[in-house]
Amino acid sequence: MIKLFSWILCSCLIISQASIGAPLSADKVIAFSGGPAWYQAGNTQTIQLQPNFTNTYAATIPQQVLANGELFFGLQRTFARLGFGQLGLAIAGSSDARLQGYIWETADPLFDNFSYHYKISHAHLALKTKWLFNHWSPSVLPYFSASLGVAQNKAHHFYMTPLIFEALPTPNFQNHQETALSYTLGIGVHKTVNSQIQLGVGYEFGDWGHSSLNRAPGQTLNHGLSLNHLYTQQLQFTVNYLFSERS
Amino acid sequence: MIATNLRQTCLYLLFFLTTTGFAAKPLMSMIPITPLPNVIPNNGTTVTVIYNVTNNTNNPELTNFSMTPIPGVEQITQTTGACHGVGAQNSCLLYLILHGDQTAEAIHDGPILNTGASYTRPSPGQTLQLATTAASNIVNNSWIKVLIEQDPAPSGSDLTTYIAKIKTLAPNLEQFHLRVTPLPITPGSPSYQQYADTVTAIRAAYPGTTLIIGFHPDNNMNSASCLGWGCDTTSCNLPTDQWTATQLTCMLNTSIQTMNRITALLPEGQGFDSFSIEQGYVEPTATCPLPAPPPPQPPACLQQIKACLCPQGTHTQNGTACPAVNSESCLPGVTLANPSVTLGSVLGSYGGEDIYGPTKLDFGYPQYYNLGKQIPVDYDALLSGGYFPASSTACRPSPYPQHLYVVDVDTPGAYAPEIPCAIAGEPDAANIYTNPSASAPNVTLASNYLAFLMTQYPPIQETVDTHGASVFITLSGEPNFLGAPGWSLANIFQLNYNLGINFLYLQKLYPSLFPNGIPPLQYAIWNFGSILENMP
Numbered sequence: 001m002i003k004l005f006s007w008i009l010c011s012c013l014i015i016s017q018a019s020i021g022a023p024l025s026a027d028k029v030i031a032f033s034g035g036p037a038w039y040q041a042g043n044t045q046t047i048q049l050q051p052n053f054t055n056t057y058a059a060t061i062p063q064q065v066l067a068n069g070e071l072f073f074g075l076q077r078t079f080a081r082l083g084f085g086q087l088g089l090a091i092a093g094s095s096d097a098r099l100q101g102y103i104w105e106t107a108d109p110l111f112d113n114f115s116y117h118y119k120i121s122h123a124h125l126a127l128k129t130k131w132l133f134n135h136w137s138p139s140v141l142p143y144f145s146a147s148l149g150v151a152q153n154k155a156h157h158f159y160m161t162p163l164i165f166e167a168l169p170t171p172n173f174q175n176h177q178e179t180a181l182s183y184t185l186g187i188g189v190h191k192t193v194n195s196q197i198q199l200g201v202g203y204e205f206g207d208w209g210h211s212s213l214n215r216a217p218g219q220t221l222n223h224g225l226s227l228n229h230l231y232t233q234q235l236q237f238t239v240n241y242l243f244s245e246r247s
Numbered sequence: 248m249i250a251t252n253l254r255q256t257c258l259y260l261l262f263f264l265t266t267t268g269f270a271a272k273p274l275m276s277m278i279p280i281t282p283l284p285n286v287i288p289n290n291g292t293t294v295t296v297i298y299n300v301t302n303n304t305n306n307p308e309l310t311n312f313s314m315t316p317i318p319g320v321e322q323i324t325q326t327t328g329a330c331h332g333v334g335a336q337n338s339c340l341l342y343l344i345l346h347g348d349q350t351a352e353a354i355h356d357g358p359i360l361n362t363g364a365s366y367t368r369p370s371p372g373q374t375l376q377l378a379t380t381a382a383s384n385i386v387n388n389s390w391i392k393v394l395i396e397q398d399p400a401p402s403g404s405d406l407t408t409y410i411a412k413i414k415t416l417a418p419n420l421e422q423f424h425l426r427v428t429p430l431p432i433t434p435g436s437p438s439y440q441q442y443a444d445t446v447t448a449i450r451a452a453y454p455g456t457t458l459i460i461g462f463h464p465d466n467n468m469n470s471a472s473c474l475g476w477g478c479d480t481t482s483c484n485l486p487t488d489q490w491t492a493t494q495l496t497c498m499l500n501t502s503i504q505t506m507n508r509i510t511a512l513l514p515e516g517q518g519f520d521s522f523s524i525e526q527g528y529v530e531p532t533a534t535c536p537l538p539a540p541p542p543p544q545p546p547a548c549l550q551q552i553k554a555c556l557c558p559q560g561t562h563t564q565n566g567t568a569c570p571a572v573n574s575e576s577c578l579p580g581v582t583l584a585n586p587s588v589t590l591g592s593v594l595g596s597y598g599g600e601d602i603y604g605p606t607k608l609d610f611g612y613p614q615y616y617n618l619g620k621q622i623p624v625d626y627d628a629l630l631s632g633g634y635f636p637a638s639s640t641a642c643r644p645s646p647y648p649q650h651l652y653v654v655d656v657d658t659p660g661a662y663a664p665e666i667p668c669a670i671a672g673e674p675d676a677a678n679i680y681t682n683p684s685a686s687a688p689n690v691t692l693a694s695n696y697l698a699f700l701m702t703q704y705p706p707i708q709e710t711v712d713t714h715g716a717s718v719f720i721t722l723s724g725e726p727n728f729l730g731a732p733g734w735s736l737a738n739i740f741q742l743n744y745n746l747g748i749n750f751l752y753l754q755k756l757y758p759s760l761f762p763n764g765i766p767p768l769q770y771a772i773w774n775f776g777s778i779l780e781n782m783p
Contacts, residue, residue, distance in 0.1 A: 052308040053364035105274055105365055106304050113271045166273035168359060168366035218364070 026075035028243040029086055034069040037206070037234035041120075041227060042099045046107050049219045057116060057225055058109075059101035067095045068206075068234050072128060076242060083133040083141060090128040090147055096121050097208075097230055103160060105167075113167040118158035120230060122208045124151035124182045132190055139192040143202065144185075151182035153211035158224065173213035173224030180209030190240060200238030207231050275312065275333075275360050276301040277341065277369040280755050281748055287347040288382035292737050295748040298341040298358065298369065299755060302333045310334050314341070315359040315366070319350025320375070327632025328756045340755065345377065353378040388736060389419035390743045393719045393771030395463060395523070395593060395612065396426035399437050400445040407448070412779045414452045416736065422610075422719075422771075423449050424461030424523050424591075429475025430505045439505070443512035450517060457565055461521040461591060462509075464502035466528040468494075473529075476501040492546035492578065495529045500581045503555060507585045516564045521610065522556050522584065523591040532592060532602050535575050549607040550575035553590050561587040570605035593721065593773060597705040604714035611718040612771050616728060618700045626699075626757060634695055688733045690741045697742075698749030702760040707750075710763050719771035730777025739778070743770065 042059030049055060074088015096119040103114035126149025132141040154177035160169045188202015208231075213224025277298045287294045302309070311332040314322050323342040324331050330339035343358065354377040359368045368374055394417055400409055413420070425445055428436040437445075446460055465472050468490070473483030478497035485494075503522070510518025524530045535548035555577035557569035564586045577583060591610030592602075602608050629635055705711045706718070724730045729739055754761045772778070 049364045052306070053362065055364070106306050106309065108304065110270055110272055111274060111304070113273070164271045164273060165371050166277075166367055166369065167271075168368060170364055170366060 026077045029072070029074050029076045029088070029240060030243075031072040031074075031086075031200075031238055031240045032070070033072070033200070033236050033238040034067065035234050035236045036065050037068045037094070037204075037232040038063055038065050039097055039230060039232045040064070041097055041230045042101060043227065044101070045225060047223075047225070048221050049216070050221060054107045056104040056107040056109075057101055058104055058112070059099065064098060066097055066232070068204075068232070068236070069093055072130075074128070074130075081135070083131065083135065086128075086130040086132075088128060090126045090149070091123075092126065092149075093123040094121070094208075094232075097232075099225075099227070102163075113163055114160040114169070115163060116158065116160045118173070118213060118225065119156055120208070120211045120227070121154045121156065122151055122182075122230075124149040124208075126150070126182070126184070128184075130186075141190040141192070141198070142188070143190060143200070144187045145202075145204070146186070147184045149182050149184075151180045151209050153178055153180050153208055153230075155211045155213045155225070155227075158213050171217040171219075173216050173219075176212055176214040176224065178211065180211065182209040183207055186234075186236060188236065188238070190238070195244065196242045198238075198240040198242070200236070200240060202236050202238070204234040204236045205231065206234065272303055273367045274302070274304055274309075274362065274365050275367040276303055277358070277360070277367070277373065279369070279373050280340075281751050283373065283375065284345075285376055286378050286380040286385065287345050288385045289347045289379040290382035290386070290737065291346075291348055292382060292386050292741055292744075294345040294347070295745070296343045296345060296375070297748070297752055297755070298343070299338055300330055300333055300341045300360065301338045302335055305335050307335050309362060312360045312362045315357065315361055317350075317354060317357055317375075318352075319346045319348075320344075320354070320358065321346060325633040326752075327628050327634040328752075329633070340752065342752075347379040347382075350377075350379060382737070386737055386740045387418050388416060388740050388743070390770055391417040391772055392420065392769050393422040393424070393612065393721075394420060394775050395424040395461070395721070395771060395773045396776075397774035398776055399426050399428060399442070402437060402441045402444065406445065409779065410448045410452050412782050413449070415782065416739075416775070416778060417772075420453060420458065421456075422459040422461055422521070424463040424521075427462060427464045427502070427505060427509075429465055429472055429477070429501075439509050439512060442509045446509070446513060446517065446519070459520040459565075459589075460518070461523045462502075462506040462519040462588070463523045463525070464498075464505070466498050466502055466524060466530060468527055468529045473498060488543070490529070490546070495531075495546045496578050496580045498529050499552065499555065499578065503582045503584050506588070507582065510564075510586070518564060518586070519588055520563055520565055520567075521589040521591055523593065523610070523612070525593040526595045526614075530592075532594065532598070532608075534601055534607060547578055548575065549590075549602060551578050553606050555581045556584045556590050557587045558583055563587050563589060567609075573606045575606070597711060597718065600712040600714065603711075603716035603718075607716075609716050611713070611716060612721040612773065613718065614723070614773065615697070615701065615704070615720050616723045618704070625759075628756075629699065634699075635692075688731060688738055690738050690745065693728075694742050694745035694749055698746050698753060701746070702750075702753060706766045706768070707761060707763075710766070717769065719769045721771040721773050724772045724775035724778045726777045729772065730775070730781065732781060734778065734781065736782065 040061045040063050042061045044058045046054060046056045070090050070092040072088055072090045074086050076084050076086045078084055098119055100117045102112045103116050105111040105113050126147035128145065128147035130143055130145040132143040134141050156175040158173040162169060184204050184206040186202055186204035188200050190198040190200040192198050207229050210228055212226030215223055277300050279296065279298050281295060281297045283296060284294055321344045323329055323344060326342055328340045329342045333339040354375045357368055357375050359366050400406055425442060427442060430436055450458055468487050470483045473494055476498045478494060482493050506519050530552055531545035531547060533545035533548050535550045537544055537548055550573055554573050554575050559570050559573040562568045567589060569587050589609035591612060592608055593612040593614065595614060597613045598611060701707055722729060750765045754765060
């Protein structure tokens with residue numbers, strides 16, 4: 001996957017250099033960004049575990065927060081009267097998202113005998129683009145960003161806790177890591193500190209894509225809990241470092 | 248954002264509604280119907296625990312479960328009402344036998360039922376919490392409260408052994424009845440002193456207790472006894488259906504004199520406390536007023552006999568009061584008991600309230616053997632479900648031409664009932680307490696039969712007001728039953744223990760069998776000599 005994106009990136013750079021020509025070459029840019037991300041994840045699912053046994057996993061979906069971090073390598077080009085465009089590779093990782101809820105045995109709320117918890121860890125490699133506008137001011141630059149990437153989502157550490165003495169836990173859904181499509185969309189503003197460093201603050205919306213747990217030992221039908229999307233809303237702080245070819 | 252907030256609110260509401268106050272409920276409820284012991288014996292004696300399992304779900308497909316194996320815990324499925332699986336909203340009995348000799352470690356939890364995707368155990372305080380202990384700590388026959396001799400005790404060193412065995416058999420004995428053969432005529436009878444020695448020895452074996460010593464004379468209604476007691480030859484040789492008050496008066500008189508004489512040989516307060524008679528004896532159990540002619544009429548009534556033994560206004564040596572008023576007087580020509588004694592009777596059946604009371608019997612010892620009862624159709628499941636073990640019904644023709652009897656007769660023929668044929672084929676037979684194939688008692692078979700039979704008689708089937716008298720359910724120590732080889736003390740213990748379990752089990756399946764609940768029960772053993780012989 002990384003190879004593929006390297007090829008794409010290199011091709012883009014070569015093409016852009018070839019089309020633009022020598023006078024307007026691109027600057028290299030590195031950006032570190034990070035910040036807290038709020039999320040509300042989970043959905044209620046009814047899963048038939050065995051021919052005669054079905055559970056409902058009733059998700060509780062409180063607002064929670066995790067931490068995101070991203071490293072961006074790319075090229076920046078200037079576009080006259082507009083601003084700057086960045087294109088590059090972003091590697092991002094997050095702290096685990098936590099999901100939880102209640103288990104209704106036999107899919108009947110009368111038997112909500114367990115609470116459950118599990119986590120999803122996320123990292124992605126994405127092609128990211130960022131557009132900064134200096135139309136209004138040379139030092140305060142609003143931006144928007146977008147990325148499309150390949151994520152590794154690992155649903156793990158599922159466990160259940162009995163809510164009554166009489167109920168005993170059954171074997172847990174097992175960990176599962178999968179590759180998924182993820183994307184981000186962001187807006188914010190950069191502040192120029194000097195010719196090389198900009199500081200940014202903004203909002204980034206992300207979707208981690210699909211994740212799911214594996215079957216529990218003894219489970220004969222279907223799979224574990226799954227999630228099609230996990231949306232995050234991040235308050236993103238950025239340090240943008242430009243390696244200019246001009247003095 | 249607003250949509251998200253609404254959704255969030257709805258979900259919180261749902262969450263709130265479903266979880267606050269805990270709607271949580273186990274899929275299977277497990278309620279013990281038998282006591283849960285904390286210790287079980289580490290020998291072959293088994294302990295039974297029964298849980299009533301209720302399937303709380305509405306899922307028609309969720310019927311089967313298995314019990315997570317626990318070493319030493321055996322699940323029985325071959326008895327009526329036992330769980331093989333249980334349908335939605337239904338109940339069954341999880342019937343467990345605990346083998347203390349098969350479990351090395353203590354058991355701290357369970358039983359755990361597994362429906363394939365769910366595990367359930369009983370509520371706190373109702374799970375198994377077991378440790379094993381030496382059998383001697385638990386397995387003792389303290390339930391035997393009364394022993395009634397059929398033969399006089401030996402003397403000398405044999406008496407010492409005899410008494411020691413009795414103490415081992417019945418450590419919590421409350422009454423001991425000496426068999427007294429007619430004196431002084433019957434050759435080979437023990438002397439008055441020997442009987443006194445027996446009383447002394449048995450009292451010494453139970454120090455600190457107020458053991459009731461009974462005088463159990465051989466007052467059989469036959470010429471041998473009559474003559475043995477020194478009564479008139481002509482009277483004694485009359486056919487018994489022509490006997491009158493004459494024979495009764497003589498035999499009663501001489502047996503009371505004998506009792507008084509033996510008591511006189513003993514220190515004050517150490518003599519006999521009670522006088523016990525038996526069915527087939529000359530003493531009747533009719534009560535006054537006696538029926539008018541025509542004959543046959545009983546020669547006397549209980550109140551008159553009581554008046555001889557416990558005259559009104561007196562009391563026994565241990566302070567028990569005789570009736571303040573007795574409308575009848577002692578029979579003419581009969582010596583009064585000195586000191587006064589209470590009156591008991593080994594009866595053929597429990598009897599009604601009319602034979603019990605201060606002016607009548609103080610003690611009843613109904614013989615609960617040689618019983619036979621037809622099984623009402625309502626309880627057919629006890630046959631088909633396996634409560635009556637397969638070996639007892641295997642060769643019944645199908646469909647059954649008549650309704651089956653439940654019997655425990657120890658000899659064939661008494662009722663000509665349909666005894667389970669595997670046993671009826673035996674020549675000496677129909678001792679259902681012996682497993683024909685193993686030549687050893689089948690304690691399960693015996694306790695299952697006896698328990699069911701007892702539900703068909705008082706005090707379980709109906710309550711009898713005994714006006715303060717005590718009744719002891721009497722079992723046979725003869726070689727046909729508890730005196731047979733193989734009825735070790737551990738097996739005798741197991742029999743009584745299983746009776747208690749069976750009452751709880753039967754009550755769960757058929758509450759109507761116990762209209763007044765499970766009453767307290769006391770037990771006696773009659774003719775226990777063979778049991779002692781089988782002891783090492």
